Amino acid sequence: MNIRQAQIEINKLKSAGKYEAMLKTAAILTKLLAERNVKPIIVGGLSVTIYTQNDYTTRDIDMVSEGYETIANILGQLDFKKDGRHFYNDNIEIAIEIPGSYLEGDYSKVKKIFIDDENYVYLISIEDIILDRLRAAVHWKSLEDREWGFKLLASNFDSLDKQYLFEHCQTQKEVNELDDWFTFIAEQS
Numbered sequence: 001m002n003i004r005q006a007q008i009e010i011n012k013l014k015s016a017g018k019y020e021a022m023l024k025t026a027a028i029l030t031k032l033l034a035e036r037n038v039k040p041i042i043v044g045g046l047s048v049t050i051y052t053q054n055d056y057t058t059r060d061i062d063m064v065s066e067g068y069e070t071i072a073n074i075l076g077q078l079d080f081k082k083d084g085r086h087f088y089n090d091n092i093e094i095a096i097e098i099p100g101s102y103l104e105g106d107y108s109k110v111k112k113i114f115i116d117d118e119n120y121v122y123l124i125s126i127e128d129i130i131l132d133r134l135r136a137a138v139h140w141k142s143l144e145d146r147e148w149g150f151k152l153l154a155s156n157f158d159s160l161d162k163q164y165l166f167e168h169c170q171t172q173k174e175v176n177e178l179d180d181w182f183t184f185i186a187e188q189s
Contacts, residue, residue: 001028003074003077003078006031006078009028010025010028010078011091011092013025013092016092018057018093019049021093021094022046022061023046024115025089025092025094025096026061026063026121027115027119029063029075029096030121030122031119032074033065033067033070036074038065038067039065040098041063041110041122041124042061042062042123043062043063043064043103043124043129043132044060044062044097045057046061047123047129048148048152050113051152051156052152052155056148060086060094060095060097061095061097062097062098063096063098064099064101064103064104066101068101071098075087079091080094085099103124103128104128105125105127105128105131106128109125109128109161110124111123126152126156126159127160127165127168129152130149130165131165131168131169133145133146133148133149133152134169134174134177135170137177138173138177139171146177150181150184153181153182154185157185162182165178166178
């Protein structure tokens with residue numbers, strides 16, 4: 001895919017729903033960056049949206065990746081304008097943020113998710129996004145992150161790497177909160 005083809009595909013997203021537009025924009029960016037050996041990984045709210053099958057609503061696409069300058073250059077060519085931390089495309093009303101170069105999680109657990117026959121995105125693991133929400137709940141006292149972290153845990157409980165979750169808690173408060181979530185799920189079973 002070249003830049004012109006990508007621009008055409010992105011402009012087609014103007015009438016798409018927000019979730020579809022965000023996912024396809026991320027896939028187009030991922031495809032363009034693959035040709036430049038850059039691998040952006042979806043983190044943050046959009047990863048929660050994907051794992052909850054669009055139950056959670058987010059306002060932007062957060063991706064972590066090395067190659068910030070390459071990403072910024074490509075986004076500029078795709079009519080995204082830099083505004084503070086975000087790159088914003090007025091035509092499709094999509095914002096993208098690259099909050100860091102490194103994944104706060106396990107690269108070997110990153111998932112490649114195909115959104116159709118040709119397009120895909122890389123996604124933070126379910127365990128690592130649960131840990132992200134757990135940390136926000138514990139350290140920032142974020143009720144919304146507590147709610148969504150717990151929902152992610154509960155809805156994926158049988159397939160989670162539970163040992164990984166506990167081993168990657170960074171503080172005793174995180175362990176205690178995670179243990180409370182596990183206890184609540186066990187009591188509801």
